Amino acid sequence: MIAMSPISSIMISLQGSVHAIFFSPARSTKKIVEAIAGGISHEVTQHDITQGMHNAILLSRHDIVVVGVPAFSGSVPPLAAQYLSKLKGNGARAIIACAYGNCHYENTLAELNNICVDVGLIPISSGAFVSRHSMFPELGKGRPDQRDLDNARQFGKKSVMHSRIAKGESLSIRENKARRGQGMVPSVVKATADCNYCGRCVQACPSSAIAIDNPRKTDKKLCISCTRCIDVCPYGARKFSGLMYLITQKRMVNKNKERKENEIYLPL
Ligand SMILES: Cc1cc2nc3c(=O)[nH]c(=O)nc-3n(C[C@H](O)[C@H](O)[C@H](O)COP(=O)(O)O)c2cc1C
Ligand code: SF4
Numbered sequence: 001m002i003a004m005s006p007i008s009s010i011m012i013s014l015q016g017s018v019h020a021i022f023f024s025p026a027r028s029t030k031k032i033v034e035a036i037a038g039g040i041s042h043e044v045t046q047h048d049i050t051q052g053m054h055n056a057i058l059l060s061r062h063d064i065v066v067v068g069v070p071a072f073s074g075s076v077p078p079l080a081a082q083y084l085s086k087l088k089g090n091g092a093r094a095i096i097a098c099a100y101g102n103c104h105y106e107n108t109l110a111e112l113n114n115i116c117v118d119v120g121l122i123p124i125s126s127g128a129f130v131s132r133h134s135m136f137p138e139l140g141k142g143r144p145d146q147r148d149l150d151n152a153r154q155f156g157k158k159s160v161m162h163s164r165i166a167k168g169e170s171l172s173i174r175e176n177k178a179r180r181g182q183g184m185v186p187s188v189v190k191a192t193a194d195c196n197y198c199g200r201c202v203q204a205c206p207s208s209a210i211a212i213d214n215p216r217k218t219d220k221k222l223c224i225s226c227t228r229c230i231d232v233c234p235y236g237a238r239k240f241s242g243l244m245y246l247i248t249q250k251r252m253v254n255k256n257k258e259r260k261e262n263e264i265y266l267p268l
């Protein structure tokens with residue numbers, strides 16, 4: 001099982017390259033993954049797979065890969081899982097990370113661990129980092145902050161200092177079955193009358209849910225509520241709405257007010 005361990009004094013020399021792979025609609029996961037990778041090397045190859053894995057990512061067993069996704073309803077977003085399944089790990093070591101909005105990450109790390117193992121990566125450490133909740137932005141407001149990013153950098157450094165990286169043993173993460181199926185908020189992001197049809201959200205949407213000929217139309221079945229369109233709209237014209245959203249927001253904010261800390265797992 002996994003446990004915290006003191007910093008090992010064994011520093012391995014990196015023979016391969018460092019890669020940062022992330023699915024990050026609202027860009028917090030990106031910040032965290034960049035900080036982790038930055039703690040390992042100044043030269044990092046970035047792969048933003050939020051809108052798919054368009055080019056093959058070539059990895060070798062000497063490489064270190066930081067893989068990051070957000071927790072969506074306590075799980076790896078299905079689109080991210082689909083894109084990551086195309087990876088060919090070739091025995092590269094993986095540091096796995098999730099961003100979560102100060103509620104619970106539940107099975108996200110365990111699922112991401114399994115995806116990484118399935119594509120031939122060898123997970124060596126994992127971490128869950130608090131960040132602004134993209135759906136309920138009052139939660140995790142201002143995070144990741146400087147302390148979180150320093151924490152992420154240290155985590156990256158410690159992950160490659162650890163002796164287990166040299167042995168190539170895989171980290172196993174227990175699934176949190178008790179908390180499974182916490183449910184999604186039944187809410188779709190809609191455009192308001194402030195939309196001027198600039199089309200940015202159409203280009204940025206990871207699931208092609210916004211109509212090209214009329215960006216005010218969102219396909220409810222395709223929308224994964226990822227908030228990327230809210231993030232890219234220069235006119236603040238995209239929003240969650242509806243009574244269900246407001247009720248859930250109130251409940252979630254009341255329940256998760258207290259600052260949570262990042263959780264880091266390194267093998268003993
Ligand atoms: C659809 C959706 C579901 C989410 N579910 C959770 C959750 O179960 N627990 C949690 O703590 N945060 C949850 N969040 C918040 C995100 O995990 C958090 O905002 C994360 O930083 C988003 O990453 P990004 O900025 O890279 O998109 C959810 C956000 C969205 C949009
Ligand atoms: S980005 Fe905003 S203004 Fe532009 S099309 Fe989308 S909703 Fe409309």
Ligand code: SF4
Nearest residue numbers: 205223224226227229
């Ligand atoms: S329309 Fe839905 S899926 Fe597309 S960017 Fe907006 S929130 Fe994400």
